[in-house]
Amino acid sequence: MYILAIDTSCDETSVAISNDRVILANIISSQVNLHIEWGGVVPSIAQRAHTERIEPAIKEALKRAGLTIEEIDAFAVTYGPGLAIALEVGIRKAKELASTYSKPLVAVNHMAGHVYANLASTKTGKSSINNLDFPTLALLVSGNHTEIVLMRNHLDFEILGATVDDAMGEAYDKVARMLNLGYPGGPIVADLADQGDQSAFKFPIPMKQSGDLNFSFSGLKTAVLYTIRDLKTLNGGELTKDQVVDIAASFQAAAFQAIIGKLITAVKQYQPKQIILGGGVMANTQFRKAIRNAVKPYAISLSYPNLKKLCTDNAAMIAIAAYYQLKAGDVVKDIENLDRDPAAHL
Numbered sequence: 090m091y092i093l094a095i096d097t098s099c100d101e102t103s104v105a106i107s108n109d110r111v112i113l114a115n116i117i118s119s120q121v122n123l124h125i126e127w128g129g130v131v132p133s134i135a136q137r138a139h140t141e142r143i144e145p146a147i148k149e150a151l152k153r154a155g156l157t158i159e160e161i162d163a164f165a166v167t168y169g170p171g172l173a174i175a176l177e178v179g180i181r182k183a184k185e186l187a188s189t190y191s192k193p194l195v196a197v198n199h200m201a202g203h204v205y206a207n208l209a210s211t212k213t214g215k216s217s218i219n220n221l222d223f224p225t226l227a228l229l230v231s232g233n234h235t236e237i238v239l240m241r242n243h244l245d246f247e248i249l250g251a252t253v254d255d256a257m258g259e260a261y262d263k264v265a266r267m268l269n270l271g272y273p274g275g276p277i278v279a280d281l282a283d284q285g286d287q288s289a290f291k292f293p294i295p296m297k298q299s300g301d302l303n304f305s306f307s308g309l310k311t312a313v314l315y316t317i318r319d320l321k322t323l324n325g326g327e328l329t330k331d332q333v334v335d336i337a338a339s340f341q342a343a344a345f346q347a348i349i350g351k352l353i354t355a356v357k358q359y360q361p362k363q364i365i366l367g368g369g370v371m372a373n374t375q376f377r378k379a380i381r382n383a384v385k386p387y388a389i390s391l392s393y394p395n396l397k398k399l400c401t402d403n404a405a406m407i408a409i410a411a412y413y414q415l416k417a418g419d420v421v422k423d424i425e426n427l428d429r430d431p432a433a434h435l
């Protein structure tokens with residue numbers, strides 16, 4: 090079954106084509122350069138860029154996949170969560186395609202896409218996992234979401250814990266801004282953290298004692314802010330290179346501990362057969378390594394998307410989720426009335 094999927098939820102215009110679980114094309118047109126001078130994603134700029142780029146991305150995806158649009162069996166699109174006016178661009182295009190070619194349309198939750206990215210297979214058959222083994226625990230960490238999700242079945246999501254304020258990716262981006270490192274901050278802070286001493290600063294581990302599975306990053310962020318302010322005062326307004334890398338490393342270590350502590354609590358409570366990771370922050374190899382070490386004693390299979398490109402936003406993950414939705418008969422009944430849901434929950 091050939092599926093063409095579109096994701097325009099944030100600042101990547103992405104179109105992918107899959108054959109069941111096999112990714113034939115995954116075009117990602119990044120807008121980072123357009124947003125860089127603003128230090129974050131500007132919705133109106135994103136909307137304009139999506140509108141300009143969507144058609145060429147569809148053409149390029151078909152070319153890479155070696156297919157014509159008539160050969161596509163179903164269309165899929167992210168309906169939320171994401172930026173309303175950005176989501177609208179993909180939805181409009183997907184509706185138009187499904188209507189023109191009289192094919193089913195599948196509406197996919199972006200976070201479900203981050204889960205199902207784990208099941209994507211390359212053309213040579215490489216895949217992180219071939220099946221979900223229930224109960225599955227999914228840890229999703231992206232720019233806007235930090236969630237521990239329990240799955241007892243395909244497409245059956247129970248959110249066990251989530252961030253009460255900032256998402257972890259957002260915290261990375263904000264720390265990058267405090268250190269004047271640019272945007273998007275995650276990869277930059279992660280690279281600097283590799284060079285720093287994580288025990289240099291004692292930052293609080295957020296909500297360690299909260300007794301539930303929720304997260305919070307605002308206290309950690311404030312602690313980083315005050316540390317930078319105090320060091321600058323002592324240093325005549327500047328931070329040394331060593332201080333910058335040590336702050337990055339100490340911040341990252343506290344953030345990892347916050348997530349991993351809750352993940353282990355969830356593991357003990359729900360005894361999953363499998364843990365799967367998803368979302369942009371999972372592109373961080375140190376994070377994956379720390380998680381792998383922490384779950385080792387529990388002998389549970391651990392999976393993350395087999396390519397970095399499948400961790401950050403992409404439409405291939407939407408195509409894979411759509412494949413499972415199609416198998417379950419979950420298609421849009423009233424195509425004209427499909428609407429975006431910027432705050433969609435799993």
Ligand code: KG4
Nearest residue numbers: 231232233258275276279369370373401402
């Ligand atoms: O999943 P994603 O691409 O978009 C959303 O759905 O939000 O996640 C983007 C987030 C950004 O906050 C970015 O800074 C962060 O993922 N990120 C990273 C890394 N790569 C991307 N954070 C830490 N380390 C990385 N290597």
Ligand code: ZN
Nearest residue numbers: 231369401402
């Ligand atoms: Zn995402």
